[in-house]
Amino acid sequence: MYHLSLTFTVHRALLISGVLRNVLLFIFFFSFTLSVLLILSTFMEERLAVPMQSSESRISLIQQVRIFPQGGGDVKFDQPWRLPDVVVIKELADLQSGPQKYIVSNFSYSPGLGNLMFQYASLRAIAAKYGAKVLLPIDCTLRRAFNLDAVFVSRALNDYLIGKFDAVKHHFEECCRYYESASTGLFSRKGQKFELLIGYFQAFPYFHPHQELLIREQFRFLPSVAIRANDLILEAKAEKIRATAGALEGDNVNEIEQAAIPDIDESTYVYVGVHVRHGMDITLNSRNTKHGHTVATREYFKNAMNYFRQKYNNIVFIITSDNRAWMSAHIDVIRRGEVYFLNSRHREVDLAALALCNHTIMSTGTFSWWAAYLADGDAVYYGDWPNPGSVLERTVHKKDFFLEKWIAIR
Template sequence: MTSDGTTTMAGHNDFGRFVVLSLTFGCCSIVFYVFTQQDVIIHKFAKSYLVTITHSSNETQFTGKNNYKISEKPLKLQNISTKSINNYVTMNFKGRLGNEIFEYASLYGIARHNYMIPVVGDKFRLKRIFKISLTSVKPVANIKRFKEAKACAFDEKAFVLNKKYNWTLSGYLQSWKYFIDYSDDIRKELRFQNAIQAQAVQKFNEIVKATNVTDKNKLTYIAVHVRRGDMLHDKPTVRLGYTTANVSYVNNAMSWFKKKYPSAFFIFASDDIAWCKANFNKPNTAFITQRNSAEIDMAILSQCNHSIITTGTYGWWSAWLSGGQTIYYKDFPRKGSGLDRLIERAQAQTIQKKQLLLMDGFFLQIAGFNKTGK
C-alpha cells in the first residue's frame, strides 16, 4: 500500500512486462530464423549455380560422333555478393516441347542477367526429359509479372527487372539474346536423361542398320525435320502467316550437303512422314516411322552432325542440340502476313537457291532463325 492509501499490482505489472518481453523475443527469433533460412537457400543456390558451376564436355554420342566440346573452365561472373541474390524468377510455361525449351532457356538467361534465382515447379515437364538442375521453392510473395512487349523479338527490359520484387515471366520469349551468354550452361541443362538418350541411340542405330550401311562411322549424318500438319491444314495458323517448305527446298538442301559431304546420310522426322517418303525415298536416306514421343525423336535427331529444318521451334532446338551446319527454309513466314510483321529477321548466308539459308553451329547460337528475334 502506498502513502496515499492506494494499492499497487506489482505482481501483475511484472507479469505484463514478462509477457511483452517474451513476445518481443519470440518475434525477433522468428524473423532471425526466416532471414537465416532464406540466406541458406540463397547461399546454396549461389554456391551451386552462380559460383562453382564448371563447364564440362557433352557426353560422347554413342554414334561415334561428338559434335560439341564445352571447355572446362569456371564461369566468369561479375563481382557479386550472395547477400544480393534475394529475388526469384519463374515462368508461366506453355506450348509444346520446342516452346517450353525456349521459355526455359530464356528464364535461365534472364534470371542470370538480373542476378536473380531462376526456379521451376516441382512437376516441370522438362525435368523428366533433360538433366535440369534448377530447383523449386515454395510460393513466394511480392510477385510482379513481366510480359514481353512483342512476340518473336528480344525485349531489353527483361534484363533490368526491379529487384524489389520476385518475377513471373510471361510469353514465348523466342529470342536467342535472352540466353546466348549462357549457351554452355544451357547445353549442360539440356542433356537428355539417360533412359531417353539410351533409347534414342538404340533407335538411331536401328534406323541406320536397316538401310544395310556397311560402316556407319564413315557417314556424315544429316537430320531433316519437316513440319507440315497444323501449318498446312489449320486455317487460323495459315492465315497468320505460317508456311510449309516445298519439295524443291528439301531437294536443294540435300543436294548442297551431298556436294559438301559425299558420305551424307539423311534421317527424316516429320508429322507427315508419308509425304516425306513419297518425295525423298532415295539412297542413303532413312525415316523415323515409329510413333515415338517428341523427346525421343528430338534425341534421335540430335545424334546427327548437321541439320535441314523447315519451320517451328521443335526443329530449331533439334538443330541447336545437334550443332554443325543448319539449312533453314528462307520463305517463312509468308511475306506481308501478321506473323511477318512480328518477326525481326536475322541475317544469314544465302546459298545456291533463294530458298536456302545456311547457318553453322556458332551462327545458329548467336543469330538464330525462325522467331528468334533480332
C-alpha cells in the first residue's frame, strides 16, 4: 500500500512538473513572438511612413528627380528675431470667393534657402504676368528672411490643392533650364483660378531682367536680419582699420615717420563676399558626387581672391562657410585685416551680409548665386561645376543659370 502511494505521488509530481514546463515554454514562446511582432511593427511603420505622408510629399517622391544636395532641412522657426504677422488661409472657400488667381507649388522638397528663393522668384514673376498671387505654405522658411507679398495658406490646404490638381499640373524636371512653357498659356480655361507648377525653376530668365526690380523688392531682408548683417560688416571694417593702423604705426616708427602716416580712408574699402561650400552633403555623399556635384577647390579660391586683389585696393573678404575648419585651413590670408570670417549661426544673416558686399566670389550651389545677384557687383564662379561629362552637366544649362556678366574661374 505504501509502495502504491509513493508511486502515485511521484507520478503526480512528474505530471505537475511537465505541466509547469509546458507553461514556461508557452510563456517563453509567447514573449518571443510578441517581441518579434513589435519589432516587425516598428519596421513596417517606418516602411509605410512614405505612403502616409501628405499628397504633396507623395507627388514629389514619385515624380521629382532630386539633383541638388539637400540643405536647410534642419532649419526651424527658432530665429531670435520676430517675424511679421500674416493672415493664414485655411479654407478653400476663402480662395474661391473672389476673382483672384493663384499659383500653387511645392515648397517643401527643396528646403535650402537659395533653392527656395529661386522657386519663389520664378513663380512670383510668372504670377505677375497673369495678375496672380503665389500661394505659400505658412511653414515655408523664407518667412525667416523676407516679408513676401504671397498669400499664406496652411500646410494642409496647400497639400490639398496639390493633390486636387495633380492631374493637370505642370512639371518641369530639369533644375537649371528655362522652360518658356512654364510662363505661357496659363489660366487658359474660363474661370480658372489655380495653376499648379512643380519644379526647381533655377533659371534666371524666369525673372531677370524683366522682373528684376520686383524680385529685389521681394527679397528685401527683414529689418532685424539686415541690422545683424550690417553690424557684421561694421565689425569687419573695424578689424580692417585696427589692422591697417597697427601696420602703419608699428613699434619701430619714430616721431617723424609717425607724422607722415596717412589718415585711414575707410571709404575706399572694397568688400568681397566669399561663400565656401564644403559640407558633407557634397564631399561625403557618393550619390551626389556621381551625379556631378563637386566642391570648389582651394586653387579656385586662391585664383578668385587674387583676381580681386589685382583689380581693387583695400580689399576686405567677408567669408562664410558650412565647413569652417576646411575654410580656415585652405583660405590664404596675405595681409592683416584682409579676411573676416562670419559666424552669425543664421543662414539668413550670412546671406544678408554677403549681399551688402560690393562683389562676390561664388561657390557651388544656389546660396552663393543669390549672394552674387543681390550684391549686384563683380562676381566670379567655379568653372568646373558641374563635373564635365556628368549627368548633372547635361541638365544644367549654364546660359540659363549664370548671368552673362559673371566670370568663370578655375
